[in-house]
Amino acid sequence: MQHLDLQTRAPRRLRLLAWAAPLVLGLGLGPLACTPDLSGDDAGEDGPPVVVEDNGDGSSTVIIDGRDEMAWVYFDLESMMEVTPAAADDSPAWDLGVLRFNVKSNGGTSGTGGVGVAVIEGVTFDSVEQAPADGYISDDVSSGPSDMEPEPGYAFDLWYDYDMDAHTLAPRAAIYVVRTVEENYFKIEFLDYYNSAGTAGYVKFRTALVAAPG
């Protein structure tokens, strides 16, 4: 048993190596084991819920922060401002409302403002100078959006296309003409649903006043 003889001649201190091993594991790695502070805070605060930019050609670009999953953000086209009606379902103060990807209009089941929306496809924003005489529809929603499920029935229901692969929304190529509470006519082209950081919920559109139907 030469093999074993050799083993017994080994320095005793080597044994320490084996018994110390679990100790090394425990102590040596103690400092390593601290979790680093994982934090992703970016500087800056949220801006106002509605940002309007005058494009200088009679049109404006509007970004409505509709990220809140519970509260609608209301917008008046004439004043180009956010409004906060006390009772939205019976208020002439607003024309459009935004909640996430839902865009409602103050008419039909959504309000008493008589707002109508006409959808024109196959035209450019600039080419629309006069509102169509007919084809106006209004919201027809049986219940409000709940649990973040898309609720069909809004006049603006089809303002976006949904990419099932990337799970993203993209505006459809269509021009909407809105007959407001005050019976003015605005054309609208939806531009985006994401802010520059890619956060969803920012409904962005271009709008301008057009002539009433002749």
Next chain:
Amino acid sequence: MVGRRDPSPRRRLLAALAVALTLASRSAAAAPEAEVDALPGPPAEEAIDAADEDEDAVEDAPGDHDEERTIVVTASRTEESLGDTAVVTEVVTREQIEASGAENVAEILEEQPGIQITPGARGGAGGLGIRLLGLDPQHTLILVDGLRATGRLNGVIDLTRFTSEGIRQVEVVKGPASVLYGSDAMGGVVNLITRDVDRPLTAEVHAAYGSLNTLDTSGMVGVRRKIWRSRLSGGFHRSDGYDLDPSTATTNAPSGYTANIGHRTVVEPRGDVRITATTDYQQRDLQGVIEEGGGAVFDRRNFTRILGASLTPEILWDAPARLRLRLHYTRFDDNALLDQRGDDDLDRLERTKDQLLQALAQYDHQLGGHSLSAGIEGLVEFLETPRLGDDVGRRNRERVALFVQDEWRFGREVEARLVPGVRVDVDSLFGAYAMPRLALRVDPDPKWTFRASYGRGFRAPSFREMFLDFPNAAVGYVIRGDPNLEPEVSWGGLGGVEWRPLPLLELGAAAFHNRVRNLIIIDTSDAMGNWSYSNVGAAKTQGIELSATLRAKKILQLAGAYTLTDTRDLILHKPLPGRSLHQGSLVVSVKPPRSGTQINLRTKLYGRQLYYGEALDDVTTDPFATVDLRVSQKIWRYFDAFVGVDNILGAGDARYIPLTPRSFYGGVNARY
């Protein structure tokens, strides 16, 4: 002096076994053999190790083929020689691992025939998983020394987290093995066997540096005495990661480090008692970038800690019986931060804590021609992760399993073995499931071996699949788990023949078939965006594997393999995505005598792969090949130097096949 070359006859014998062992590997990845003169090296160690354990093997098979000296455990849950298994086991030995330069298990396995290594998620976030027999990563069970590994993220256990330094061999058993191991073993089992110590003193250092600022360092110290032996190993691995398409922000492999330390002590106070204790700790910090729909860019960081500890007391009665008890605890703790650039809205910090406690008792008994194994296994799993449908995000499950298997040897003229087995799992979440398997092996002649097995596999639904509550507010869909999900089940068979017409040549042919139903997928048929996990999928995979291995003395080894993997989604009526119908591999290993040089060339060819998605058009990728070359040279008694280049042809693309781009490396190994 301890550790000096020992010229004892026993040593010589063991060294000779080393050579035999090296030759014995069934895997097509040919490896250079150990030099008989270079005793204080791992190759000799492996042989001694295996030979050592061989003493515990139930029985030695007749015949003198090399394979009979490589000890494997996965096929039957008991030690047996590789040439003796009733179910085909493929082995990658330590020498093969070292010859390939693979630094982790993903790299070890990607070179094996019939195996596909596949990314877990976009941006390298999910690590790399394995596809066996065309099935997905969640259908392969990953074991470490026979014990279930934890930490599946989206169904994938990241194989890059198992670094090579502590691994003695990797065993792969293809085909349903739920009969012994329970859930997940539908496509097969990968068992990582950790290293043991067989010499009075052994020490090893490995250092390599290469493209992408990749640094791999590791070390091992082992001591062996009369009644105990102990090994301590550790490593540090880092890389810059890579980005195959600079036009997008998304990276393809993360940057960061993996540090680990592992320990294993075996105490044998008496000849018939063996107690094994292991502890492992690993820490990883990986960072990458993911770009999501809508243009949001996220800096992703995963800080992961994995702790494992096991205790295995064994009572080895002289014969014919053995009792083994095992206790294992493992804890996987992952902190994942998704930090949206320029905004905080979509930031996510998710902590996943997965703890697994396993207890096992296994009794083996030999009775005439019968080798009986029976066992009971208990498993408790605690998972904490966000979005599990309640405020706490905490779930647990308990499972008890009983298994019994008999290996019945019969026949005189023609040796044959029939291995019936059954396992019953009782899970606190979905009830009882029985998994039978029948395996047959016939050796009509020393040159011929026929093997076939047929059995049932299953995969328990994950906590996520049962309890997830994930409203994607940004878009307006909700994915929910279904607590009433049933396990995925499969029936699968594997049959093959091996022919050894010459001592140098081995040929093999095998065919497999799997049919999986109750596949759990996200049912997106609801137009309103109310989606849920559902048992609505079904798939089948079938194919053939052909292999040829030629070993010309110790100088040249050639191994070639071809795999045909025909897969089908039985609901969509199209092939499963990302599989190559044709796959080939060729390994050439050259070792000019007395030069100390070793050259390894590894090639793998993949045919076209089909990719599709919910709203994606079908995309078919071009065939591609990966070619790796490694040259090593003994430079001094204890030192080897090596250089290599991986993916010489620069195969891969950013979207579908995000392979590591062409990369160069070099380094040194020192062994004492």
